[in-house]
Amino acid sequence: MVIETATREETLALGVKIGEQALPGTVICVDGDLGAGKTVLAQGIAKGLGISEQVVSPTFTILQEYRDGRIPFYHFDVYRIEDPDEMYEVGFEDYFYGDGVCMIEWAELVSELLPEDHVHITIEKQMDRGSDYRRIRAEGLAE
Ligand code: ADP
Ligand code: MG
Numbered sequence: 001m002v003i004e005t006a007t008r009e010e011t012l013a014l015g016v017k018i019g020e021q022a023l024p025g026t027v028i029c030v031d032g033d034l035g036a037g038k039t040v041l042a043q044g045i046a047k048g049l050g051i052s053e054q055v056v057s058p059t060f061t062i063l064q065e066y067r068d069g070r071i072p073f074y075h076f077d078v079y080r081i082e083d084p085d086e087m088y089e090v091g092f093e094d095y096f097y098g099d100g101v102c103m104i105e106w107a108e109l110v111s112e113l114l115p116e117d118h119v120h121i122t123i124e125k126q127m128d129r130g131s132d133y134r135r136i137r138a139e140g141l142a143e
Contacts, residue, residue: 003136004126011037011123011134015044021142022049024071024099027115029107032123034079037134038105041123042075045103049073057105063090072100079106087113 005011018028022045030038039057046055051069057077066073074095081087087110095102096115107114119140126133 001138001141005134005136007132008040011040012044014136015041016048019045019048022101026101027096027118028103028121029114029118030103030105030121031108036123036125038123042103046073049101062086074100074102077105078109081109084110084113
């Protein structure tokens with residue numbers, strides 16, 4: 001599935017839809033450059049899961065947990081990871097193979113740790129079409 005968005009709000013709305021349909025145990029791996037819109041998508045997913053807390057980029061921690069929604073939401077951002085050991089320190093396996101919804105920004109940096117069964121989303125800027133255009137490709141989403 002390929003979706004093009006022209007605004008932040010459209011990407012947010014896509015996230016909401018994904019969050020509304022997400023089942024416990026879903027792992028959503030997201031790749032894309034800095035500023036592509038990974039965190040915007042995470043904010044939408046959280047909203048779709050019924051989370052009212054503000055989702056921010058977990059810059060100084062690998063993982064931020066949100067538990068006030070329909071299903072727990074585990075938001076990873078592994079951009080600053082230097083060693084896979086950091087993932088073991090947070091106990092990532094309990095989250096990846098648990099009953100919440102996981103979203104991992106910069107998933108390609110921990111590709112060897114990802115569960116086989118996951119949704120993969122890539123976000124690309126479309127600079128030739130203006131600074132707000134994004135091409136979002138999703139594989140493994142139930143449609
Ligand atoms: P990332 O987490 O991938 O580094 P962010 O989600 O933090 O990126 O930031 C994306 C930035 O791009 C935000 O400032 C957002 O307002 C802006 N933006 C502009 N157009 C879009 C779009 N179509 N989708 C998502 N974000 C957009
Ligand atoms: Mg981000």
